[in-house]
Amino acid sequence: MNIAILGAGNMGGALAKGLLQSGLPPESLTLTCRNPEKHPELQALGVRLLTDNALAVQAASVVIVAVKPWQVEEVLRTLAPVLRPETLVLSVAAGVTVAQLRALLPPEVQAVRTMPNTAVALNEGVIAIASDTSSALERAQSLLAPLGLIVPVEESKMDALTALAGCGIAHALRFLRAAQCAGVQMGLTADQSAAVFAQVMAGAVALMRQPGATAESEIDRICTPGGLTVRGLNALEQAGFSAATIRGLLASLPKEKQ
Numbered sequence: 234m235n236i237a238i239l240g241a242g243n244m245g246g247a248l249a250k251g252l253l254q255s256g257l258p259p260e261s262l263t264l265t266c267r268n269p270e271k272h273p274e275l276q277a278l279g280v281r282l283l284t285d286n287a288l289a290v291q292a293a294s295v296v297i298v299a300v301k302p303w304q305v306e307e308v309l310r311t312l313a314p315v316l317r318p319e320t321l322v323l324s325v326a327a328g329v330t331v332a333q334l335r336a337l338l339p340p341e342v343q344a345v346r347t348m349p350n351t352a353v354a355l356n357e358g359v360i361a362i363a364s365d366t367s368s369a370l371e372r373a374q375s376l377l378a379p380l381g382l383i384v385p386v387e388e389s390k391m392d393a394l395t396a397l398a399g400c401g402i403a404h405a406l407r408f409l410r411a412a413q414c415a416g417v418q419m420g421l422t423a424d425q426s427a428a429v430f431a432q433v434m435a436g437a438v439a440l441m442r443q444p445g446a447t448a449e450s451e452i453d454r455i456c457t458p459g460g461l462t463v464r465g466l467n468a469l470e471q472a473g474f475s476a477a478t479i480r481g482l483l484a485s486l487p488k489e490k491q
């Protein structure tokens with residue numbers, strides 16, 4: 234299967250790395266950009282890096298549109314005449330709807346709106362998908378499954394997935410960064426603190442994924458009455474932790490949905 238990724242930036246590059254890691258041969262992957270010299274790390278992966286979108290999609294059965302949202306219209310308008318009818322077009326562009334994609338594509342070309350996060354590069358991503366046809370969703374699901382958790386959603390939920398997953402990974406990393414700063418203040422090195430707290434977060438996730446477990450049930454097991462953990466958690470809440478987390482994620486929704 235040949236895949237073309239239009240846009241070799243943060244997200245196009247992350248998807249490319251994830252697809253290669255999941256076993257796609259480099260010669261089956263073409264990326265496009267405006268300035269190939271800006272992307273030596275992608276060239277080193279052995280993929281084709283072009284500036285001509287039409288050339289890139291010629292042999293592709295899947296085209297992933299990973300340019301900025303405001304560039305999608307121009308890119309798809311110029312490609313519509315050269316796309317093969319059986320091509321599957323996946324867009325990662327935030328806010329670009331399935332209807333908008335369909336209006337820019339020939340009627341027989343299937344389109345899927347997706348919202349990945351950058352952890353797709355390590356096959357640990359979350360990818361929300363929405364489409365107007367179930368066969369397009371099935372094709373997208375089987376292509377993207379190796380890259381992480383696939384979440385098929387009604388399109389009306391795509392903004393929530395954008396905030397929670399697309400942006401949420403940066404929110405989670407900010408928590409990690411703050412914990413690292415605390416560790417340094419306690420006298421640990423920055424590297425020690427980051428490594429320890431990253432494993433703490435991985436452990437928290439593993440605990441919560443046990444059958445029947447919830448975040449609260451696992452917290453209750455750690456908090457001795459009158460102990461240090463609950464004192465720390467209460468101090469965190471007095472400083473507005475939960476409220477700030479919710480407010481931050483809601484602020485990552487488009488303005489009209491906040």
Ligand SMILES: NC(=O)c1ccc[n+]([C@@H]2O[C@H](COP(=O)([O-])OP(=O)(O)OC[C@H]3O[C@@H](n4cnc5c(N)ncnc54)[C@H](OP(=O)(O)O)[C@@H]3O)[C@@H](O)[C@H]2O)c1
Pocket residue numbers: 239240241242243244245265266267268269271286299300301302304308325326327348349350351399
């Ligand atoms: N970053 C994220 O975490 C994230 C998460 C979810 C969704 N997204 C979506 O991913 C898309 C890309 O975002 P990004 O963060 O990856 O942006 P980015 O890093 O700026 O990458 C954009 C890429 O598009 C290329 N480009 C510009 N015009 C082009 C054209 N006409 N034809 C082909 N390539 C062109 C640029 O080329 P040059 O490098 O040569 O300038 C660049 O490689 C956006 O629609 C965004 O909503 C991003």
